[in-house]
Every structure is written in C-alpha cells, then in structure tokens.
Amino acid sequence: MAEPEASTSNNNSENQEFVAKIRENEREIMQLRKRLADYSIKEAQIRHENDDLQKRIADIRAVFDQRQQNLEDAESKASSYRQQIIEENIHLEYALQVLFKHLQEQVIYKENQERMGLVPQSVPDRDISGGHRRDLVGRNGAANKVGADESGRQITSGNSFYGVPTKTGSTSREPGSNNAEANAHSGDANRNERENSSNRSSDADADDDPLPAFEDLQIIGEAFPGRELLACGYSINGTSICNFEWIRHFKDGAVNIIDGAMRPDYRVTADDVDTYLAVQVLPLDERNRKGEPVTVYANDKKKITCDAEMQSHIEKTLYSGRASYEVSLSTGYLDIWEPATLAIKRHGYSIKCRGARGVVVSEKFSPSVSVAIPYGRVSEFIMICASGDQLLLRTENNSTGASSSRDTIVLVLRNFILTAGGKRAGKKAYFLSRGKISCFAVAGSLWCQLNTLTKMSNRSSVILC
Template sequence: MRDPFSAPVDFNNENHRAGNELTRTNMPLSVGDYGLQNGDATTFAVNTDTLVRHQLQGASLQNDLTAEDSITRLMDPETKGLYFRSRSQEEEILLLRKQIADASVKELQLLSEKHILERKLFDLRMAVDEKQEDAISGALKQLSQKKGHVEENMRLANDLKGEEEELYFFTSSLLSMLAEYNVRPPQINASAITAGTKRLYHQMQWKIKYLNDATRNNFHQYAQDPNDRNTGQMYHGSNYHQEIVAATPSNYFEENNGPREVRLDDSQFYRQDNQEYSADDDPLPGIEGFQIVGEPRPGFTLTACGFPTNGTTLCNFQWVRYLDNGTRQSIEGATMYDYVVTADDVDTLLAVDCTPMDDNTRQGELVTEYANNGSKITCDPEMQNTIDMHISNGRAHFNLLVLGYSSDEWELAILTLKRTGYHIKVKDEVLTEEKYSSNLQTKIPNGRTTQFVLVSSGGVNIPFNTQGISEPNNEDSDVRS
C-alpha cells in the first residue's frame, strides 16, 4: 500500500493559489519591517533571515498546494476534513497576519500624523505666548501713555486754574476801576466790559479836552484876580464825579417805554461852575455844541455829545426816526447817549432829542440833532443787493433757531417768506403758515441782538434766534433785514 503523503501531487486549486500568492505579495509589509523608537515612526533595516524564511515557507506552501488535489482524493473523509480544517486555519492565520501588517502601517501613519500635530501645537503655543507678550507690552505702553496724559492734563488744569485766577483778578480790578467812575456794565462779559472801558476812555478824553479849553480861556482871568475863589480849584484840580442813573438794558421780552435818565458830569459835558446867577434871573439849563459823532451806517455806534451850560446836571435822551410820510417814531429803549444803527433805520431820518435838566429838576429847551447831516440812513450795498434779489425772486429762505418747549431748547428751523405769506418748518414739519395781515408783528429789541419775536395774526409769540448761524458781524443785520 502506497503512502498517500509521498504520492505526487497535482496542484490545481486556483483559489488557494490566489490566496497564497496574495499573501506572499503582501508579506514584505509585515510588522517586522517597522519599528518604533522614542515614539517616532521610523523604518528598520530589512532582516535577511526573515526574508529567507518567508521565501522557504512560500515555496513549501506552493508545493503543498500543488499536491493538494491528489492528496485529498486518496484521503478518507475524516482525514480530509482535518486537512481542510488545517488549511482553512492556515489561510485565516495568513489573513490575520495581513490585517496585523495593515494595522501596523496605519498605526505608523497615525503616529507620524500625531508627531506633526504635536509640532504644530507647539508652534501655536509659541505663537500664543508671543502674542500674549506683545499684548502685555502694549498694555504697559498704553498705561504709560495714559499716565503721561493724566499728568499732562493735571498740569494743564493747574495752568488753566492759574489763568482763570489771573483773569478773575484782572476782571475784578477792571470792574473796580470802572466802578470808581460809576461805570457799571450790565453784564459781566468781555463785550460789556470793553464797551464800558471805551466809554470811560471817551469820557476821560472829553474831560481832558474841557480842562485844556478851560485853562486856556480862563488863564488870564485867574492871573488878573488872584483872590478869585476858583483859583485854588484850578491849580489843585477839580473834583469831578460821574453818576449814571439808568435802568438795565432793555429786556427782549419785557416792555420798557419809560425814558432812562443819564446823570452828567464834566467828563461828558462842561458845566461852568464859576457863573453865579440870582434866583430870579437864573437861565434854564442848556447844551452847547450838541452833535452826533460816529458813522451813520447799520452796525455802527452813534454817540450824542455836547457841553452842558447853566448848571445842567441831567439829560434825557430819546432817539427817534422820521418816516417818509412825516411820522415821528420813537425808538423803544433808545434812551442813552449812544445808539447802534440798525437795519430798521435804513431809509429814515435818524435823530436824537436831548432835554437838559439841573439839580432843581428845571428843564431846559429841547435840543434835536439829526444823524448823517440830516440825510437818510443808507443801507450797506451788499445787504441791499441781497434784499433786491429776494424781492425779484419773490421768495426767500432763512435758517434760524426757534424756541422749543423749554426755555433753553432751540431747534433748527427754516423761515420762508413769499409774496403773499410765510411759513415756518421744523424738521420738515410745518410749524405755522399764514398770510400777511395787519395783526402780524415782529418785535426786535434795541441795539445789537440775535433774537426777535414773531407775533402771529392769532397773537402767538414765536421766539427766534440767529446766534451761531449768521456771521458774528452780520447777525444783527440779518435779524432786522
């Protein structure tokens, strides 16, 4: 009987051959070809003994597969079952080896990617640390700058405090000086103080002029009569005192029709104290050389001046306009010796009435002087051109401020004047619109102003303001024109 294991084998199992060839093809990817060192994915050098062993196993396996069919034909069923079971286990082992090799390759790839990610994470941490250091240095720099700004603000605040103290001292000294001559500005601001200073300067000039004229006219008289009771007064200086008794400037929203009184002294008018009169033949107070000084144009100040005679100590002033129809119109609030020409005076004759009085309340003869040598006040050419252009267009738009619900809340508005009427818009909403009528009035205070009141036909008062909208030098003209 022949030994079944020594008989020649004809290997015809293609499936087993394919599986074995596939297994041998992937054998070089065995886990033995790779290794791990310090957590990095590196490739080991190929072991020669391992390759030879795999080649021998592959050759032996091929020979076994060649003789498979012959062997299985001669085997009994039990042996054949064991044989196929062993072959199946060998194939399973080869498949598991292949999976292990694939898993090893994937593990190496994952380790390599992990190493790359760790490097990137390290770089990110370094970048974050640098950014944090930059942010800290920037914050320290900003704190240093803020500290410098705070110190600079403190220094400027101290300087400003010193300047304010100097300004207060200067203003107080100037007001004290003006108060010595009974010049009291109606408001404590630069404009009022400047006006009071100018007024005092002009008064001092008039006083010096009077003293010089009096000295020249009376020098020979005093020389001939050394016992004259006024000689000592001449050489020791006259005792002049200015007293101005006047109401406060006209308030825009208040009616003040009563005239204001101005107490005069030698700084403004000359009173001849050396003249003596009896109670029966005392002449009435009077004014000599009464005139108006200044340029008669809108925006300029006119000043009435002269020399008081016959004991004149008090003068009542009233500025008036004469219209084309001969009507005499008193200017409300214009009861001082100085007056600012306004656009309302254009095309009218402007004059001032002066009533001299003495300490016994005796009134002298009324003296009237016309401005501009008795000619009409002319308008500024630029203003006249603007008015003519609006008249020719038949429409005019003006930006101004209208008083809101509170006393200090001004809202921007547009006043549109047309040939037949007017309307006022606030934020594109019509505030009021009506036609011109005899009941429509416009109230503008005397002097320079940026405010006026429009009284509608129904008697509603609408206050307006142009401050900050027009040019500072043209605000009053814009209001009145």
C-alpha cells in the first residue's frame, strides 16, 4: 500500500509543477499580448506621426519650390535690369563720345578760323638786354616759354595750333607798325583809322615781305620705342604758326603720315621699328601764307631700332619660345578693366582673366592674327583675333622696365606671328637687331638654326646675321 501512495504523491507533485508551469506560461502569454497591444498602439501613433511628417515635408517642399521660383524670377529680373543699365551706359557713352567729338570739331573749327584770319599777339616785353620774350598759350592752358638766344633768335617747340614768335631783328616788317607807333597814345577814336591804314599798308607791302620760314629744325631725344622725342627750332620772317607732322618712311619709298601726331613731341612706338622716322614743319604767318616745309629725320636718318635691354629680352623670348605677361583687359564698358594674363607660346597665344570670366581667347598664330597700337595711348594695344574680334589690352601700372613694356609685348607678338607664318611657308622668320637682321629658325633650337644656315649656304644668296 505504501508504494501506490508514494507513486500517487509523485504524480500529484508532477501535476502541480505542470500546472504551475502552465500558469506561468499563460501569464507570459498575457503579458506578451499586452505588450503586443501596446506596440500596436505605438505603431499606430508612429504611423500617424509619420503621416504628419510627410505632410509637413510636402508643405516645406512646396514652400521651398515657391521660394526657389521667386529667387529665379528675382534673379532674372535683376539680370534684365543689369542688362538695361549696361545698355543705358553704352548709349550714354556713345552720346558722350558724339558730344565730345562735336565739341572737338567745334574747337578745331574755331582754331582753323583763327589760323585763317589774323592771329592776335601780345605786345612783347622788352627786357634790359634788349631781347624779346613772349609766352604762348596752347589749348591745354599751359604757357610755352619762348626765349631769345645771343643772336636774337627765339626757340620754339609749340604745337601745330600754337603761335610761333618771329625772329628778333628780322628784315620783315609788320604792316602798319609806323602808324601804330605814331598813334600809340591816341584814344579809341583813332583806332579804326590805324586799322584801316595798317590794312592798306599790308596790301601795299605784301609782295616785299619774305615768306615765313623755320630754320635749325632738330629732334631731341633717343629714338627708341617708349622714348619721347621733341622737335624744336627757330621761326623767322614773321612766322606765327607751325604745323607739325610726324611721318614714317619705309625702305621701299612708301610714306605713312602718323594719324594724330601733329605735336612737336612724339613718343616712339613699336610701329616705328624698322622705319625711318621724320618730322615735317610747315610755317605760316599771320596772313596765312605758307613757307617751305622743313623735314628732319630722327636717329641721324637711320632705321629705328630697339635699345639693348629690349632687344635682349626679345631675343631670349624668341629663343625660349614662351612668355607670360600680366595685363588688363578692357570690358568694353566705360573705363572698366579686368586683370588678365597674356601667355605667348611659339605657335599660339591665350588671354585668361583672373575672375569668373576665365579664358577669353586661346588660338594659334595665323596671318589673320595681328597687333595694333592706338595713337596717344602709352600702355594700350589691340589684339586682333583670327575671328576679327578686337581685344583692348594694356600693361599693368606696376610694369617697369623694357621687359614688360607695351612695345616689348607688341614686338614679341609680331615676331612670333612672323615666325609661325614663316614655318607654314617653309621659310625663315626675321626680326630687327640694332640695325642688322638676326635670323631664328622656325624650330627654335640651335641644331635647326645650324641646319638651316647650312642649307642656305648652298644657295647663291646668303644672308649672314
């Protein structure tokens, strides 16, 4: 009996443990269900929040798109407004140029009228030594001093529109001078009578007066690119006005009158290299009578060449086959310039601005590429591209020395253009070297130079550098 009871108690204990485990499992299941319900609620909340966030993002995106569109519209309006301002500035600049040209024509017309008529001169102040001195005022308002030397002649370097004093002690006599001296202290009532008598006497003695003349014309200064020259001399025979003209003479006999060079001072440029530079003076008197024109050549009637420093830099640049210069590029609007770099190589060149504009032009040298120098502008030059576009450049203000001057850059460019053209034609390119011709082979190396000279030595005509 004891064994069945023991087995029953064991079964009961096992049942109780099993029941306890079932209850624990049921409690865990209940807890899991509660957690599942909580998670379901949280998931619903998260989905709701996600929907709200999506709506907000959509609203924000719509607002962003609207603002972006507004910014684009504003930028377009600003660009259109800037374009209108630029066009207005261009029209204004054109109008100012037209007005300036009109005023300049009026000034030139008035000066020509004064030149055609009698030119009034102030009474000369006689000093203790008996010489005469007269101050001549030009268009710029500055007085040109004219003094007398020991022989009584007066040196002048006035402009073509400046009056030129006559030589003291000249054999010519002013019309009506006797009447003027006799009636110097008379009143205004006798002024008309003096003028009439002076006109009559001038008509009577017109044939006896010698024509105006200009003597001892000379050019002062070194005739190198970038240097200034000054023409001066003595006016005689009642000369009151002198017209100056600077002229280039070429080896073939052609003549080129330099446009705008009508002053006694002149700055030599790269255009004058390998030419004969001269100045011609035409004297006129108060009655607009013309004398014999006087011409004198610069550099002792020798060709204009570069100085030693400029020539050395050009030769080194041509030999190395590359160069770089800091310049400024005109934007075309008023006087606005943009810093740029002009890079020159053996076969081409490029102009690159430092700003957002970047590379403006990059092309090879060709016969249609050229360089021009505007008259009267010391540091500016025009690069004419193969497409025909013209780019106005100028050297930097801090560019000092011949190695970075405007004329050096122009000569380097022209020599590279000639070198490239000579290579296409299978010929050699030449440039000036202190009055002689120095040749460089197209390839630019010593071997090519020697090889070319060897080939040329077999021909009948040999050019030695």
